[in-house]
Amino acid sequence: MHVPDGFINAPVSAAAGVVAAGAVAVGLRGARRELDERTAPLAGLVAAFIFAVQMLNFPVAAGTSGHLLGGALAAILVGPWTGILCIAVVLLMQGILFADGGLTALGVNITVMGVVTVVVAYAIFRGLVLLLPRTRRSVTVASFAAALVSVPAAATVFTLIYAIGGTTDVPVSKVLTAMVGVHVLIGIGEAVITMLTVGAVIAVRPDLVHGARGLTAPLKLRVDGELVDAAPAPAPAPAAGVSPKKLWAGGLVTALLLAGFVSFYASASPDGLEKVAADKGIDAKVEDHAAADSPLADYGVKGIEAPRLSGGLAGVIGVGATLAVGSGAFWVVRRRKTAAQEA
Template sequence: MHVPDGFINAPVSVAAGVVAAGAVAVSLRGARRELADSTGLPDAAGRTAPLAGLVAAFIFAVQMLNFPVAAGTSGHLLGGALAAILVGPCTGILCVAVVLLMQGVLFADGGLTALGVNISTMGVVTVLVSYAIFRGLVKVLPRSRRSVTVAAFTGALVSVPAAAGFFTLLYAIGGTTDVPVGKVLTAMVGVHVLIGIGEAFITSLTVGAVLAVRPDLVYGARGLSVPLKLRVGGALVDAPAAAPAAVPAAARSTRRVWATGLVTALALAGFVSYYASSSPDGLEKVAADKGIDRHVEPHAAKDSPLADYGVKDIADARLSGGLAGVIGVGATVTVGSGVFWALRRRRPEDAGTPRTADAPTAA
């Protein structure tokens, strides 16, 4: 759903850019808190900052894997729900923003003047909608890993057509063609409901996989442990909280998770992406069928050495696309990790005594 330049007029694109900039600014403040939240293990921020960069790189890689959803149409992960559940909503918005920035600047995917439109649509809307649904379901469902994956599936499923609806709203206000809004809305939401199913499966499977090996690293699953019950005088009461046990360094280390995730992202982008569907994605298909792409403008980075996810002057399609994917993953994890490490280092708490899990926090 990468919106190119020319779909939305300049005033609305600027307004969307202001909204996106405001969301990023708010997220920068919120991400500092999310990166420092812990589950009782030492150095929580030191563990989550590099993982946030890895989540951005993983989203970049999976977005290269277009999957067929209907005749002549494909879809790909948007990633807002996955990022929000794994590393927090504010950090999630930043993850998607980093991905979109890398795609627009390096690969000519998504217009540069439409960057605010894309961040607002694919980042802000998907994160807010998916995480609101996720938190609501987690509160009412039984406290279990299965409930977390069910909530992740539902939030991701709804977030994609919600993003399609938001794009249609922007088109209704500032579209550059005169196609009836009703036709655009029906087509966009219809195809993106199907794409949302794919998004939901990818999100729930990924969240479930991380929960299975390191549940402490899933932001959305924090605080979901069920207190131990004791029977006293015939009634069940909560057992007293046990003193925090010493955690071996190997148990709290994220190096293995980080390495496994990075290798997976590199494999997906460098090898599996060659077998992705070549059909146009949902927005491209709707734009071509309904005629809303009549005023599309050439991308400012169309002459980039990596434009269209291929390396210039390399004739072999498999090698060119695979190398471009590896470069993209490397660039995204580097930029993303740098941003989140900088946020972590700027926290005022880092200059003082380390905060324990039971210490009160300032408002």
């Protein structure tokens, strides 16, 4: 759902940029509460993993594909504030290095793909976790539902932005119907990927999953006819041999394999927004990307003719760059938190 330059006019793009900048600023403050010495490295990895999985377009209908947006996944794994920052880092890398998503539309993309998906998904996720039994299975079920709803929610907000600042004269009702319809299907894929990933991390290190904290309900004791909470038991030790470093290394290897090898087999069909834009004519005034001449534009390395090698190398570079920028940003956030505590 990467919005290119030219879909939304300059004033509305600028306003979305202000919203996105504000969300990132608030996210930086909120992430200081969410990150610690164990989860800060995981946050950089989450950004890199989302970058890799976004390269894996999957077919959803005839001539249409979809890809992970990642807001729900990031929010559940590392927290909503940190999740917004993860998606912002991914979109920044994609726009600057790979000419994917317009630079003037960066604020629109962060607002739609980052802020909306994270806020909607995490609100649904927390609501379901409070209603369901406090088990690991409940977390995975809640993650599925949260991710499923977050994608059409993002499509709806894009349509609202288009209604305010679209550069073409297409009935908003037609855009809304088409966008929500195809993104409900994409949401199913998003939900499956999110559920499987969250479930895999919970299976080995539930203590590192932000959304799985406090899963065990407090033990109740009857004292003088009244139920009271027993003293909390010590947290169980993580599974033997599954250290944060091993989890981080395994996640990085997985991301590199997905971006460097599996991405070659991704669907070549246009994604949901591209398909709707072409069918409804909202791409009539699309502009060339400012980074169209980038050595990595369109997820290939200029000068390398073999498509498999070119695309795979571009994916590996993207994972590395996203990991470096994301990890650096979260390290700074973590350091500022430590400095504030010591002051």
